[in-house]
Amino acid sequence: MRKLINEPKDFVNEMLEGIYAGHPDMVKPVDGNLRCLVRTTKKEGKVGLATGGGSGHLPLFLGYVGEGMLDGCSIGGVFQSPSSEQMLIVTKAIDSGAGVLYIYGNYGGDVMNFDMAAEMAEMEGIRVMQVVAGEDVASAPKGKEDKRRGVAGIFFVYKIAGAYAEEMAPLEEVKRVADKVCANVRTMGVALSPCTIPEVGKPTFELGEGEMEIGMGIHGEPGVRRGPLMKADQVVDEILRPILDDLPFTRGDEVSVLINGLGATPKEELYILNRRVAQVLKSEGIKVYHTYVGEFATSLEMAGASVSLLRLDDEMKRLLAKPANTPFFVQPQLQV
Amino acid sequence: MRKLINEPKDFVNEMLEGIYAGHPDMVKPVDGNLRCLVRTTKKEGKVGLATGGGSGHLPLFLGYVGEGMLDGCSIGGVFQSPSSEQMLIVTKAIDSGAGVLYIYGNYGGDVMNFDMAAEMAEMEGIRVMQVVAGEDVASAPKGKEDKRRGVAGIFFVYKIAGAYAEEMAPLEEVKRVADKVCANVRTMGVALSPCTIPEVGKPTFELGEGEMEIGMGIHGEPGVRRGPLMKADQVVDEILRPILDDLPFTRGDEVSVLINGLGATPKEELYILNRRVAQVLKSEGIKVYHTYVGEFATSLEMAGASVSLLRLDDEMKRLLAKPANTPFFVQPQLQV
Amino acid sequence: MSAKNTLTGNDIKRIFERIADIMEETRDWLGELDGAMGDGDLGLTMSTGFRKAAEALRDLDEKDVGKLLAKAGMVIGQSAPSTMGTLMATGFMKGGKAVQGKEEVQLADLAALVHAFVEGIMARGKAKPGEKTIIDSLHPAAQALDQAISEGRSLKEGLAAAYEAAEKGVEATKAMISQHGRPAYYQEKTLGKQDPGATVGMLVLKGFVDYMS
């Protein structure tokens, strides 16, 4: 293992201690519970936005807790769901009477735990609604959208729902917009190398030096095809086509682009991918409103990248453009 | 090579095309010359801030061109200096009468080319001053500060000089503050794996799976010690001590901390390092004003990290806190 | 210990110790079963979860079998928040509710417990029999308990029948295609493989059977 860590078993908690030490003005643990992270400030009457998920995906999930985005996050072990109890703790901490919206990725363990947490919260008199993000077109065919994994595209859900909640929109409304984002975002990725869970100590899967897997999930879930590593432009063509065809995105659409690195892939390469994405979208007559390039949802030190497209309407565009300020993502007001 | 690229020889230009495609509102090439990048907007009477350096270090160098930071950047091949001609082109494009300040890292090729560019610019009637950043304590002993390599700490120089220039400070003043930052910042790092220059195709150096090199430079320049990989806390202790002793940083000092990933190291690990840095600083009685964690100066897909400390005074603190908005770095106004 | 026809809270505590032992003994095997199409953590999560549950029960001054089971579920859910941990939490909490207030449970109570357990899991996981999950071992087991009651069997005989039905259920999962969790991504490739979660269901029953003999 080529890792800068101490004891593998302390990986998550020490990472969290580093986060609280680094951003004391922005986030804090609930009652000393490191794995229940909330904003330092709470706005009365605002809908609380909570997420949660396994560790190992920074900035996901906790990295988006902050102004203009989320209010709290429950944190699981590496690639493991947090418990429903943690989720309940976060829910109670962030509710200020307007109810709480859960936004999380479509993974069995997370879904069940958030379901349980929602039931418990309701029993405590907190209104909870849920939005499950699943936009990886490689993970299930069209028609089975509800089986799709949630990957980097959840960033758009956080960003847009977060901006709306910040405007004091009511729970149903925030949920409506969050659902709309889920319905309009699509992602597909490619992996070039595995990653190693600290407590496991060996790679999650094997992938030879000259190999890639198209459509692989962020925990190493199987993709659609494994084969020799292709040129960047070919890779883009191969992952962009299913995205475009799925929604489908058509001439005249306006989209926001997210080029996401999985961990070990340099930003230089992400921009080489973006070059091709921009070319293809241009030739398809699809307009790009704003491009995000960087690491938004990672798998530890996995090499690879994903491309997400969000089809915008005026409402989503207005909210996407709003400012945000979290430990991992800062955006000034964008020109609309 | 596990790389998402097309032809190795097109690596730099295609990366740049991706950057221009992704941030058309923020940066543009000078007269179609991809390797001469400037801000889209120009403020009359403002001192122009230019940097330049080799490719392969994103966000360095071009990533800090934008509001509140730099005005232009000349871009070299991977790990190679840009030419003095490119520097001159950028200088002419960003000068608006108030003169231009060059801020760049202390590497032979860059120094000579910027010197040449400065001479040529002076011949064209543009006032040029220079600030050379070199803060890697592992690269030369105390007393030989002028031999030190410039690494991630240059971010602080850009940030603070950029904020000052934005306030319309004159050239001499911006240089004074930039020099002050250089004098007060120290960095040291550790490498866990090499990187591969696309056109070379094989790793820049060998480093076994369980090995690390303390003090290695961002192009693989030799460090102070190679040995078996240690625990994160020990690594921090070993690189923080020379930093603290060098300036020296002492009880009562206030610093800004920069934990920088070299490319392949996950943010989780950077925060584990930050945890220990915060502990040590606390025990030394050194106050932390603001912590930056992420990738600020990389070496393609090299694994490893560096720690930088900037000793603040009121002037530097005020300027560090100012907002910035570039393709790779966004900061809202911080609380001072 | 012969002709024992009821289980008290104390028995339940010792049964959880036995289940924890079984999970520890089978840890690597469960890990391998899960690793084939899943993330391979099942051995780890189940041995940790049941060990913690057994420890929590040991220190608990509580006679109500239902409350003990609910407590065990909560502990497993917190210490192993994986799919199976969460399903065990739901199952034991729902199952516990079905026998709440009883300090002794008979075969009929156990049947109600397992039925509630399975229904809880089905609701939580939005799954039904035949989809290659834990349901495919526990649902037949519940039915076997019903049958044993109608045939007037003893507690020991009933549990043995339930275990046997669960074993057959596990075997039957080999012919099914995974519809839930990570293995579902592999679809047809899951044919021929036994479901790890169903295996866990069977092992839990084995804990009861082992304790009775």
Added chain:
Amino acid sequence: MSAKNTLTGNDIKRIFERIADIMEETRDWLGELDGAMGDGDLGLTMSTGFRKAAEALRDLDEKDVGKLLAKAGMVIGQSAPSTMGTLMATGFMKGGKAVQGKEEVQLADLAALVHAFVEGIMARGKAKPGEKTIIDSLHPAAQALDQAISEGRSLKEGLAAAYEAAEKGVEATKAMISQHGRPAYYQEKTLGKQDPGATVGMLVLKGFVDYMS
């Protein structure tokens, strides 16, 4: 071609072709020399730089030797912006300036050229003799040219003496400790190794010598 005692712009153009060939022939060797303590790009940058320079000169309708040399320097600087590329750019631009306006150069002009070249490099690189750089081959070469002039030698003889002095200078760098560029980080470890930049200086002179014979 015997007893040729001046060089015209045309000769200079052909000398650059020869130097480009030499850099190509020695590319791997230069790469290895640089790779030992540096980044190993020297073979690549020098073969590219001199080839581009030779090509640029070929197409140039210019008789002024000084301007030709300055142009060559500029092209090398642009196409090979490494340390050596930049030093070559500086050297040829300064050297060119020293003979500007001349369409034919004699041994004395060449001496002035090499002196200006070396001084330009010293100013640009803030280096002096003995610090294990290109200066350590070219500075002795400049002195050898002075000596040859005072001894009344021919152009060919003078250049041969300069080349010989450069060769000795390269040999002498083995006993020096690097003070500049990447190798300087290695300090004592650079002992025993010949300096790659000094080697390039010697090879440039070899281009002149080869052309003369």
